[in-house]
Amino acid sequence: MSSVRVLVGTHKGAFVLTSDGKRKDWNVSGPFFAGWEIYHMKGSQADPNRIYVSQTSGWFGQLIQRSDDGGKTWHQPGIPAGEAAPPAWPPAPSNKFAYDVTPETGKPLTTHQWYDGTQHPWEFKRVWHLEPSFTDPETVYAGVEDAALFCSTDGGENWQELSGLRGHGTGPQWQPGAGGMGLHTILLDPTNPKRIYIAISAAGAFRTDDGGATWKPINRGLRSPYIPDPDAEIGHCVHHVAMHRARPDVLFMQKHWDVMRSDDAGENWREVSGNLPTDFGFAIDVHAHEPETLYVVPIKSDSEHFPIEGKLRVYRSRTGGNEWEALAKGLPEKDCYVNVLRDAMAVDTLDQCGVYFGTTGGQVYASADAGDNWAPIVRDLPAVLSVEVQTLN
Amino acid sequence: MESGLNPAESARAAQVRVALPYHLRNLARVDGDVLLAVAAPVTLRAVLDVLEARYPMLRGTIRDYDTGQRRAFLRFFACTEDWSLASPDTELPEAVATGKEPLLILGAIAGG
DSSP states (O other), X not given: OOEEEEEEEETTEEEEEEEXXXXXXXXXXXEESTTSEEEEEEEOSSOTTOEEEEEEETTTEEEXXXXXXXXXXXXXXXXXXXXXXXXXXXXXXXXXXXXXXXXXTOOOOOEEEOTTSSEEEOOOOEEEEEEEOSXXXXXXXXXXXTTEEEEESSTTSSOEEOHHHHTSTTXXXXXXXXXXXXXXXXXXXXXXXXXXXXXXXXXXXXXESSTTSSOEEOOTTOOOTTSSSTTOSSOOOEEEEEEETTEEEEEEEEESBOEEEESSTTSSOEXXXXXXXXXXXXXXXXXXXXXXXXXXXXXXXXXXXSOGGGOOOEEEESSSSSXXXXXXXXSOOSSOOOOOOTBOEEEOOSSSOOEEEEOTTSOEEEESSTTSSOEEEXXXXXXXXXXXXXXXX | OXXXXXXXXXXXXXXXXXXXXHHHHHHHTOSSOEEEEEOSSOBHXXXXXXXXXHOGGGTTTSBOTTTOOBOTTEEEEETTEEOTXXXXXXXXXXXXXXXXXXXXXXXXXXXX
């Protein structure tokens, strides 16, 4: 019997929502790490019991947590789980994200553009996104603020920066979005372990074809009238990028404004916003079995981060973009002024694809029929920062 | 009390009491104040070094990993005085060094 496990990161802790394949009755466990911001949590496809968590706080900084038993117990990598404190634990550098400036592998720690146009030193602040390897549960990537990509090959105990990205020649032109200069999207190519896509607010999207040694901006076709050069190579506020595993060269992007599509691994983009009522938004995802079926949640504008007319609606395209339909059954039809953040939408891989998203109002909605009908799993969590789904067999 | 000190050092070491904020107590898996054997001179740096050695899950949560600087929203208090801006190599008051008074580590009240 298949089941699903929904991993929810919120402003005040983590929650694990579980159900059988019917996805009708749910069990809610948590909060884990109560009071901490959980930017992201994601399970390994190579070992579903392995779950990585980004736990952060303005007071106490960054921590990484890990579960090896599907979310029943948690520990910081390198520190044994359990109640008692052994007398001589090894050091726990699992929360040490040091930019690599070594002569052998690193890049000089340059500066990036600040809000006022001056240059500002790179400073680590938090981990926005954790992306486990498809094949090795010990390997996981971390996208951090200030924007950089790190990798651990020992289950999160030690982290090494893939400094070719930060050291890209355009680095001094990168600038923070309103929420900071975060590397928020990491897409691993399931057919090519050397290829990784990432996206940064507000630098744009980048791709490596050599496992992270070198990177190229992939922003041709993006147009952002709010930056000095609307067609610039970098500087675009990419909110999220999604792909279908069966077609890793086809990418879909929710940009600050515009929903975009690339059919050539990001080399060229074209707009597919079509009949969306607004093409501003954060989340975007692809149906598990239909590579041309997309989901977005239109948000009124960058000035008003809530749904149009107070009606929360997911929009679905079955044509790879341009033609969109509103999905509203079971969603609030009035007085709804929440937002859906970039990492707060996910799909399961059951035969009837399930779609999930969380809101800044603390609701997590699920559809067990690809978006036709929706129901809340929970309504009153803290503001939801991220939603990921594990399909368990 | 495990301190990382050898027996001779432990005999000379002071028992320093540290009061952690709620979230760090949870992280360290302790219920109340922690007692640390700290060799003289008992400075803020010495206490934090022993604290992080004894509870490595706290590394990076009080002081920045690389710079060793106090995290911006944490404060240190000893005998009702704010030591947050003092040199970390200044000796703490005797009452703290002898465990009569705790070294308080507090999260700043921030956020409105």
